[in-house]
Each structure stands twice: as C-alpha cells, then as structure tokens.
Amino acid sequence: MPPPAPPTELVPSERAVVLLSCALSALGSGLLVATHALWPDLRSRARRLLLFLSLADLLSAASYFYGVLQDFEGPSWDCVLQGALSTFANTSSFFWTVAIALYLYLSIVRTSRGPGDGRLLWAFHVVSWGIPLVITVAAVTLRKIGYDASDVSVGWCWIDLEAEDRVLWMLLTGKLWEMLAYVTLPVIYLLIRKHINRARLTPVLALATLIAAFGSSFQYGYNVAAINSPAELMKAFYNETYYDRIGEYINEFSLTLLWSISVSMFPFGGFLGSLMVGPLVNTLGRKGTLLFNNIFSIVPAILMGCSEVAKSFEMIIVARLLVGICAGLSSNVVPMYLGELAPKNLRGALGVVPQLFITVGILAAQILGLRSLLANEAGWPILLGVTGIPAALQLLLLPFFPESPRYLLIQKKDDVAAKTALRELRGWDDVDAETQEIWEEDRAEKAAGFISVLKLLRMRSLRWQVISIVVLMGGQQLSGVNAIYYYADQIYLSAGVRAQDVQYVTAGTGAVNVLMTVCAVFVVELLGRRFLLLLGFSICFTACCVLTAALSLQDTISWMPYVSIACIISYVIGHALGPSPIPALLITEIFLQSSRPAAYMVGGSVHWLSNFTVGLIFPFIQVGLGAYSFIIFAMICVLTTIYTFLVVPETKSKTFIEINEIFTKMNKMSEVHPEKEELKDFPPSTAGQ
Incomplete structure (x- = not known):
C-alpha cells in the first residue's frame, strides 16, 4: 500500500483568508441566532427557517475553523470528526437554502392556500437534517471520510483520496446537492418573478403551447434526424428494389444521387412550406394552418411506413418533400401562434418552446434510431412512419383551444371571439387593457393594408427589421451547426469511442442540446434575447x-481528440442558448400583425435556403479545406455577433408597439408606416398584451 501523500503546505495568507471567512460566517450566524433568542416578536415562521440555516452555517464555520488550524498528516480521529461535521453542516445548509426558497414561492405564488400548515416545517426538518445525517453516517461507517492531503480542500479533511469511488462520495457529500441548489434556486426565482409580473402560465395557455409544439415542431426535429441512422439500410432497399424491377443493381453514382435527392427533398420542401405561410395564416388563421398542416405529416408518414411493402423508393422521396413542407410551415407558424397567444412577460419563454420540441424530436429520433431498437431491416419503415403520431394527436386536441386573439380581432374583426379567447388564455375576465393594446396596433397599421413579401422588402419603415431577420436566420444555419454534427462521429472515433458506441454518444449530445434549450426557456425572460x-x-x-486547431493537431498530440469533443459539446450548448431558438421568436416580436406573415415567409425562406446550401456545398468545402472549413463558420459567427451587438435591440417585456417604436427611430421614420402618421400620437407605453 503506497504511503499517504504529504500534506499541502498552506501559506499564511491562505490560512488567514480561510480563518477570516469562517469568523465572518460565524459572526453572521451568531447574530441571527441571538436576535431569535432575544426578541420573541421576531420569531416568525420565515425567521425560524433562517435560524436553522444559521445553525448549519455556524456548525460549518466551526468545523472549517478547526480544520484549517490543524496540520493533519493522516486519518486521525479528529480528522474524521472534522470531515463528518463539515459534510453534515454543508449539505444541511444547501437543503435549508432550497427550503427557504420553496417557502417563499409557496408564500408569494400560492397565497390563496399559503404554507401555513406546520407539517411543512416538519417536512423541511426531516429532509434538511435527515438526509445529510444519513449520508454522513454512511460515509463515516464505510470509511470514506478521512485524510485528503488537502488536495481538494484548503487544510481540512473531507473524502479520503485513497477511496476508489471518491468521486461518487464527493458528489454525495456536497457537490451534487450544491449543483442541484444552483439549478433549483434560479428556477424558483423565475417562477416568483413571473407571478409578480401578474400574467401567469394558465393551464389553457400551457396545454395550447405543448400541443402546438409537440404536434408540429417535434416533427420537424424528428424528421431532421430520423433518416440518418437507417441510411445504409435504406440505400440497400433502393438497390434491391431497383434490382427487382430491372434485373441489375444501381451504379454507385446513381445510388448516391438518389440518396442525395431523398435527403435534400426535406429542406426543399421546407422552402416551399415557408412560401405558403402568408396565404395560409391569413386565410385559415394560425390554429387553422397548424391543423391543415397535419395533412403534410400524416400522408407522408403513411407513404414512408408502407414504402418497403410497396417496393417503392419513390414513395420515400415524395414523402420527404411533403414532410419538408410540413416542417417549413410549422417552423414559422408555431412561433407566430405562440407569440400571439402569450402575454408579454411570457412571450420569450413560450417562443423558445418550439425550438425545445425540435431538439426533443431530434433526440427521440436518435434514441429510436439505435440499432437495437428501430434502425434495423425490420424497423426502419416504422422509424420513418412514427412522425404521423404527433400529427394525429394535434389534429384531435388542438381544435379545443383558442385561435390567436390578434388574428381574431385585427383580421377577422371579431371582438367577442377575441375577448373570449383572451379570457380563456389569461384566466381572468378583465382583458380590456390587452384588447385596447391590440386595437392600437391595428390603428397603427390600417394604412398599410395587406403586406406582400415584395411590399415588405420595399418598405423603408421595415428596413432594419427585414435586414435583421435575414442576418439572424442566415447566421443560424450558416454558422456550422450541421457541419458540427457531420464531424461529430469522426471525432468521437478518433477519441477512442468504439464504433458500436458512437450512436450512444451522439444521443448524449442530443440530450445536452435538449437540456440547454430547457435552460433557454427559463433564462430568456431574465437575460433577454439580445x-x-x-x-x-x-x-x-x-x-x-478551437476545433480548427484541435482537428489540425489531433494526429500529433494524443489528447487533442478530447479537446475536439469538448468543442462539439460547447458549440451545441452555445447554439442551443441563442442562435437556435431566438431568431424565430424575434420575427414575432419586431413585426406587427399585417407584416408578420410576410416576414415569416422571408425568414423561413432564408432559413431553408441556407440549410439547403450548407447541405449541398459543405461536403465540397470539407474535401477542399478539411479541418480549416470551420474557419468559415467562425467568421459567420463573429459577423453575426457584431451585427447583433450594433443593431438588434432588446425586446423582452415590451409590447409589439413599443418594439416598433424602437425600429421606427432606427429607420429614421416618424411613424410605423410612411402612409399614415398615427404612431406618434400614441402614449409612450401601452397596456401589456
């Protein structure tokens, strides 16, 4: 057995800093305990919770104070005792902090019931003292707490570094609960803040959001990824089908061409779907368009599911075109629909939900596309046909939810229906202020009338809005997100991941994408779109x-593939936070009702043409430039960043009229539309929508 590591020598300044922090912590905790003891009038339920947190902090400070004064050289009894006390106190402190946040949430958000029951306090005691005690006793009994040579602490004992499962115990004795507290506290804060801003996520609004996003956006993400896993199986099906008809196999060039057509039909259909957005949403409404769009999902699901039985690869190609039209419509109509349903303080969060379901769809396709599930000879038609299930559910459930109140009021002129929809969505009867704000938007746009794409592009009053959408939607697709996924498998293999395990790592990357998009839902109203x-x-x-450098050096430096993996994960995180979800949300926010459909047609066309372009030319760029192809994507990212910094304003918590006032100044116009000067007579701010 190797001798224990020598203790880390603490310089006097380190020891002094730790001792000072322990003293200040003990002082603060002691004052809270003293006030509770001396002034009975202050012994409210909330202050009692602070008292228990103070007791945990006081115990923690005392254990650290003793630990940093001692020069431990081995797992002595006082080392184990000090480590156990600090573990128990620290873990308890995290639990009491979350308990206080939860109590505030129940007090503020659920005042109608209120957390007055004493059983809640007892529950806090059981969890906040009990769980840390069980973990500490288990750690001491199993001899996991002991001498750590001060490698992970500053002079005190914690987890014995000789323990083989030390990382697990480091998580259980503090770090896991610390990370959970860091995640839970911001979420509770955002929930409280949303309540303070009055408008809340009602069951009707929440269900309408989920049904619209699951029935439409989920399909977009699913069909992006579903064709990747069974690619070789489908090529073999193409070849066998051709052989059964002609008596010979397809040559390699023709097979590659057929497969390229099958893949590219999806973005081409997306482009066609984007061109259909304006006419459909103006004729059928937002909800009506989503219901109509299910045709372009259910029909291709049947075609793809039956293609093997029918011995027809043409059915797959046609189906990919139709499902692309479905994606082109849904990627534009769902953000528009949800943006018009949501109150202004929830518009950002609900506007990110479609992107969240796109990532969930990608992850679902990656999981179902595992070779042990559906990516096999018997299962690939089912894998492709599953896309019809969300569409069928949406077709059954969405009719029971409201149409966009803005569409009903501004375009259908149905005041009664619009107010009924608002009452259902908001959960209260007083919707006059929001109705007035929608009427003001209508007044500001009456002179413009119907705005076609050509008229939108010619209007000076909408110049910077159009440029911003083109730049952001182009930057979203041209920034290399598809190229990153193209390179991912190769990078995983070079890092030592077994070929049969790459599919699981890819699914893990998809899970990271989902997780970060969930984070974007919660932080978009806190940090803002910009x-x-x-x-x-x-x-x-x-x-x-960094990925460019890592790919260039991975054959010469052994650990460079791991840097490449870190770059892929970092890129996925960055793209999921902003470039993926925000551009479509901004189209809803920076255009008013009459110009919004045309704006979505422009933005959607740029999105799908850019997607198609990258898929078409990236293989040639990759052959010509290799690892240096990512320099092109880096330049696009930095140019989009500069444009956003210089031009794109913050839109969170602003009404549509207020946002247009910002762009009116940027466009050097005195009103929203040059044909009529009405906006200048509006008050500086109007009622929340």
Missing part, C-alpha cells in the same frame, strides 16, 4: 476556432 444571441454566437465562434 444577450442570449451575443452569448450563443460568441460561444460558437470560440468553439469553431
């Missing part, structure tokens, strides 16, 4: 630059 765009594109730029 900040997330700047942060996301900056992370993508950095990841592309």
